[in-house]
Amino acid sequence: MSSDQDHLRETDSEKRFEFKKEQNAAFAAEKGELDEETIRLISEDKDEPEWMLERRLRALRQFHAMPMPTDWPSQPDLSEVDVEEIVPYIRPDVDMRGSVDDWTELPEEIQDTFDKLGIPEAEKNALSGVGAQYESEVVYQNMQERWEEKGVIFCNMDKAVQDHPELVKEHFMTSCVPPSDNKFAALHGAIWSGGSFVYVPEGVTVEMPIQAYFRMNSEGMGQFEHTLIIAEEGSEVHYIEGCSAPQYSKFNLHSGGVEVFVGEDAHVQYSTVQNWSKNTYNLNTKRAICESEGTMEWISGSMGSKATMLYPSTILKGRGATDNHITIAFAGEGQDIDTGAKVYHNAPRTKSTIESKSISKDGGRTNYRGLIHISDGAENSSTSVECDALMFDNESTSDTMPYMEIEESKVDVAHEATVGKIGDEDVFYLQSRGLDDDDAKQMIVAGFIEPITEELPIEYAVELNRLIELEMEGSLG
């Protein structure tokens, strides 16, 4: 055990990489690894204050006390996710570096994808650990200075713990996503690392989207990154997360946490396009609490992974609060993308709209799993849910599970779901105009997801389209 810990402290990247390679199997054989000692080590490594360590330890106890979620109807198969084997995977992550040290160590299919995507050189280099992302870093720095003048904080989550303890202490996994929420939230609370912290003071509008794009790799937003966004009264911010490029890692579990606090009259948009490597179990908890007249918008594209369970949720706490969800899921061969949205209407005149699109192909499965809860007393609230599924073939499946818990009678509830196969007539029509079979299907899919792409900044929209295009070519393997 102690020699393992020495390895953990190893900072030389090459050695660390070797360490991962040779030790993975050995660790996997050991059981019951995720113990207090490990957590203390993580916390010590990050030089964290005592209160954060305490939170981690409490979350760890909750993690051990909670059963694996296995009782949801038609939920993705998580039997491969052995919690005892999670430990070896987190250890290298403690080091706060990118998950891949050497570009050439990436599997060929991923390298190929980067090339086809036209990922900028800078990003390739960042990924490869060369760290030649300075150009964008400069831009980022300039922008940061402008924000800082207005009192905006945007930094690494680990840094936030050090520099803004009061804000973090108050909001970090307390009222929004407590570790007791679910087993993976508890796991996240125990071993979280990296992520973003955003604070926007009262009345401030951050005009440009805040992007955690390059930071993803350089600052080691690992597999358990935490994002905390606090938007005070009357403020406005658009946060974009995610590398839309496939994130390769040797780990097989991603369990992120996102907490958003939308103040009165504030407006937060959280957009993400994520594409995980196909051995990843992507089990996240994302939630927003929205005060009166505030607006929360979730825009997300979920691709890749072996199984995803992700249901961004919003608690409409104050009168007149609004929530909008736009989600898209793509499942190819062997993939189970179980995603949707949850909205709790806990005040009068609250409003939510959910627009969910899914595409399945080559036997992939997509599922919309949603929950709308309208509390007694949330009168004059309204919700509208629209789910559209598009299937490529008869092997692929798509389900819709919209749960509605309505405790108030003076409300307006609408749900609409459509499931369709890519129509032969549609494909033929486009072919007769000169498009080949693949291009025709691609155009139909691009049109299908257009409501999402039009909400995203252009480079994300382009990449989302490109990713889907590549998935459809089957060139991602």
Add this chain to the structure above:
Amino acid sequence: MARLELDDLHAEVAEGGEKILDGVDLEVRSGEIHALMGPNGSGKSTTAKVIAGHPAYEVTGGAVRIHLDEDEFDGIEIPDEMRTWDLLDLEPNERAALGVFLGFQYPAEIEGVTMVNFLRTALNAKLDEREELFEDDEGEAEEADDEDAGYETSPMEGDIDEGEVGVAEFQEIMSEKMEQLDMDAEFAQRYLNAGFSGGEKKQNEVLQAAILEPSIAVLDEIDSGLDIDRLQDVSTGINALRDEQGAGILQITHYQRILDYVEPDHVHIMLDGQIAKSGDADLARKLEDEGYDWVREETYETA
């Protein structure tokens, strides 16, 4: 220009095997207007779909050929041995690249795809495919490097290659054609056929033909569901296809009405999967007055 030739064409429904075409012979040249008439179920629409390569039909005999008369196709030289193509060997998009256009009776509605993006993509795809079809085998090696254009390339805009019709250039072509057809400028930004009225869809089919400039356009009941004003617009468009672009038109219709505006050179009557009778414009007028019974009697008496 070109000559489309149907030679003893037999076809059935791919699933179920119901026989529909029972030996169709027909020849349409660029610059000619042919009307194909006949009662419901006689095989008119099937003929159109088989020409374009619809997967729902299986060809069980005969041939569909296109002969290219000119030496060049958009600057691509046509080698002598590549003047005749057997369409049945080709994919629908390859047929389109060789100048065959099908105007649909019920065109598909594609959400999220704007008219302008779609048509520019289609035009460029056609030009690309055309080059590929006439390319010597030696040229094939060049293609491989073409793949990656990275951020320069948006799938929403289509690939940006040399020799492509660019956005600005295309918009000019499109608005000119739309004006000719008396279409609103806002059409360009609408989603392909989505929420279009019946008349707008038909106008759109003619617009697409005008932009893609086929050698042979097969128009399947382009006149159905049109009010008189729209019928005139559509007819103007069809006449322009022939007069300005020299296209050959195979016009499938039930009614004389459109033939008042689009005067056919030849009229064919289809019965039970065959061309039962051919004639000039007078034949269509006779049908209008007397129906199909006399054709049926004549056909089966002589048979």
